[in-house]
Amino acid sequence: MGSARLQSIHVHPVKAFRGLAPREAVVEPWGLAGDRRWMLVDDGGKVVTQREQPRLALAAAELLPGGGIRLSAPGRRPLTVPVPHAAGTIPVRIFGDKVEAVPAQEDAAHAWCSAHLGADVRLVHLDDPATRRPVDPAYALPGETVSFADGFPLLLTTTASLDALNSLIARGEYAAEGPLPMSRFRPNLVVTGTDAWAEDGWSRIDVGEVGFRVAKPCGRCVVTTTDQDTARRGREPLHSLGRHRRIGGKLVFGQNLVPLGPGTVRIGDPVRIIA
Numbered sequence: 001m002g003s004a005r006l007q008s009i010h011v012h013p014v015k016a017f018r019g020l021a022p023r024e025a026v027v028e029p030w031g032l033a034g035d036r037r038w039m040l041v042d043d044g045g046k047v048v049t050q051r052e053q054p055r056l057a058l059a060a061a062e063l064l065p066g067g068g069i070r071l072s073a074p075g076r077r078p079l080t081v082p083v084p085h086a087a088g089t090i091p092v093r094i095f096g097d098k099v100e101a102v103p104a105q106e107d108a109a110h111a112w113c114s115a116h117l118g119a120d121v122r123l124v125h126l127d128d129p130a131t132r133r134p135v136d137p138a139y140a141l142p143g144e145t146v147s148f149a150d151g152f153p154l155l156l157t158t159t160a161s162l163d164a165l166n167s168l169i170a171r172g173e174y175a176a177e178g179p180l181p182m183s184r185f186r187p188n189l190v191v192t193g194t195d196a197w198a199e200d201g202w203s204r205i206d207v208g209e210v211g212f213r214v215a216k217p218c219g220r221c222v223v224t225t226t227d228q229d230t231a232r233r234g235r236e237p238l239h240s241l242g243r244h245r246r247i248g249g250k251l252v253f254g255q256n257l258v259p260l261g262p263g264t265v266r267i268g269d270p271v272r273i274i275a
Contacts, residue, residue, distance in 0.1 A: 003193035004271035006207055007159060010188050013063045014071075014123075015039035015148045016049040016056040018228065019186065020063060024266040027210045027259050030129040030145045031153035032188055034063045037129070039094070039148040040113055040121040041101075047094040047148075050223045053117050054231040067125075071109070073116050081109045084125055092124055094133070094148060102127045135258065139215045144258055152215055152256035156199065157187040164196035165253065168240045177236040183228040184237065185220070185254055191271050198273075199255045200247075208269030211260035219250030 012019040015036045026033040038061065040048040050056045062070040068082040081104050089100035101124035104110065109123045126132055126148055135144040136151055146153050162182055169178035182190055189207060191199075202214045220241060225233045241251035 004191055004273070005193050006189060006265060006267055006269040006271060007192040008182075008190040009265060009267060010186070010190070011035045011063065012186065013038055013061040013069050014059070015047070016053070016223075018057065018060040019183075024264055027154075027263050027265055028129070029153070029259055029262070031147045031149055031259075032265075034067065035154075035188065036148040037067065037126045038069060039092075039101075039124060039126075040117075041092045041124055043120050043122075045090065045092045047092065048117075048119075048121050050226050051221060053119065054226045054233060055117055057226055057228045057231045059113075059116055071112055076112065076116060079108060079112045081106060081123065084127075089127070090124070095150070097133055099126070099133045099148075101125060101132075135215075139256075140258070141213075153259060154188040154212070154257040155186070155218055155254050156189045156191060156212075156214075156257050157182060157185050157254040158194050158196075158199055159190060159192040160194050160196040161199065161253065165237055165240060165245075168244050169236050172236075172240050172243070174235045174239055177234045180237055181228075184224045184226070186223070187254060189257070189265065193271075200252075202255065202273055202275075204260075204274040205257075206270075206272040206274060207265050208263070210263035210265055211274070212257040213260055215256045215258050217247055217250065217252040218254040218256050220253050224253070 009025050010019045011032050011034050059073040070080045072078040084102045084105045089102050092101045104123040113121050113123050129147050135146050166179035205212050245252050
């Protein structure tokens with residue numbers, strides 16, 4: 001494992017939008033700086049993701065200094081949205097969690113997102129990730145919190161495991177859908193130089209100067225079947241994961257991480273398996 005290195009870094013400023021691929025990123029207790037601090041909710045305050053709206057894959061958000069974002073999508077004029085500074089929050093629901101969030105103050109932001117999806121949605125911001133949303137207590141240590149990510153501060157995948165999965169897809173009945181790119185899995189950290197599925201046995205790793213606790217495997221959903229360039233859906237990788245990677249009732253690919261401290265991760269950083 002001495003050759004394991006960080007191959008790429010991915011930050012998604014708006015949950016379910018296209019991500020960014022910086023060469024380095026600051027690690028905060030609740031995830032990479034700027035990652036999933038914004039999301040869309042419907043008129044009932046429930047999170048909207050690619051599960052319901054695959055067209056979100058076609059929208060992008062550039063992270064601006066200070067935490068604002070610049071939205072873009074095919075056929076739409078870009079829109080800059082600053083961090084809202086209003087004191088008031090509204091309750092929103094992200095899966096099983098009720099979280100207080102701050103709506104974007106510009107009606108143009110809600111209108112832009114609604115027009116892209118053809119549905120009534122609102123753009124909201126997580127103003128205080130240190131207190132708003134705890135990590136699932138079944139897997140958390142006291143005080144651990146998370147952004148608007150699905151459940152944990154970071155998601156790690158490995159290139160060797162993707163290669164192995166693509167080999168399974170190539171031998172299956174939906175071989176024409178492969179090989180799949182890593183973007184289907186929307187990770188934060190991609191590691192190269194490991195054996196396939198080695199991450200299943202990790203419990204503690206260092207990436208460069210930053211330590212992480214490996215909390216649990218990541219159960220995958222229909223989002224992974226969504227082509228991130230076209231928003232079209234297929235059958236893979238869920239078909240092959242269901243046949244070969246069913247662990248604890250979940251279709252598993254990747255590992256959820258919780259930072260053990262702050263720092264900065266950089267492409268090329270060594271990845272050390274501590275336990």
